Amino acid sequence: MDKPRIRPVIVPGFDPRSQPLVALDPLPDLPAQALQLDFLRSAFAEPIQWQVEPLFRSSFYPEFLPGSMNVRSAVCIGVMQRPEGPTVIFTRRAMHLHNHAGQISFPGGRIEASDLGPVEAALRETQEEIGIEPRFVRYLGQHPIFVTSTQFAMRPIIGELQAGFQLLPDSSEVAEVFEVPLAVLLDPQRHQLHHADLPDGAGRYYFSIPWGPYFIWGATAVLIRNLYHHLSAAWGQLSAGGDTQAKNL
Template sequence: MSLILHPEELPVVGIDAHLPPVASDRLHPDALRQRFRSPPAWEPEVRAERRMAGREPAHASVLVPLVMRDELTVLLTRRTEHLRDHAGQISFPGGRAEPHDPDPAATALREAEEEIGLPREHVEVLGTLPIYRTVTAFMVTPVVALVRPGFQLQPDPFEVAEAFEVPLQFLMQPANHRRHAFEFGGERREFFSMPWESGAQRYFIWGATAGMLRNLYRFLSA
């Protein structure tokens, strides 16, 4: 949602504390492997943002990397401020599909390696979530994967200002999911945010990244 310059300043219209968190026994590697092998019947909650005029749709993938620490964490990046799309935002590593990529998982693995230096031999792809259509006209396939620790990241300084990890359990608790609303072009629009604080650092996770995490919540809680 590049049309929003200061999303954290927009009013919170709801917090989903009434929804149950994903049970802790579902947030382990073996449970996640089984969930993707035998997925339940479910529907994604967030599918698309209103597309910018004049943009042709393009396929892309992101890696949703679940790092196997003592508790699973989600590896995220903060984009640099000068980028054309989603500058300064919190995102998953990923990018546009190339003609030589055989499938969305290959795109996600290649982009994660190029963007943050995540070696693909540390990555175990579990499966994908439904395509998410962004305001910038990307048709994004989220590729969920387990990541074995021991890697040394080498972020591309042109694209990535910072890489950090957030506990998966925090992100799978709807009490930490906020709904924001705003008016644009005479229409009411909404988006999710999941603010995360680590020491003195505060990360405002919102937009497409929060939408895909919300869909992951729906998938794991179904």
């Protein structure tokens, strides 16, 4: 497989759903216990050794690169407990936006000079976009920075959404807010890999995770793949290391 292109040019009218699928090496299913919120907390509380999505390894960085022209940004991967199990909150971006119009994404945006860092930026943007106040988000951890094809350097912040928040979507940025079960997102059988041919003869690989009417793809899907890799490694390490909580979930 060719090395993924990091700076593809997507022409107007590009349809990510219609691009050819590429065979993926199978990944093992996560055990049901690893898909519970208690285990997610443990996975971020312990120093887990894990690797980012290998296909896009060159697009990940541990820290923001000094002097880079990439736009520093942060997103909030918000997980909440529902009666049927944990879910993750997403937005569908408004169609008139300049970047990623109509796409499925996590709440987030640029890190402003007034922000103390990525965590504060992700929480501020989450409140501005969908109305969830920072006091309802319990910080769990963060993942490596992903540099997108549109030159955003994106720091994923993982947080647990506490009961009691009120959704107040900003219609100027958000067309819809919805939740997807964590078990659906982290089911590797649902993950698809596409290859798109570009006008200049180059190609682009990207992941997608279709669910009902929603088509999660691109950077958002890669960040979900990273969460899978993190929890998969955590399950192996915590279970092998005798973690009582992991074994008793």
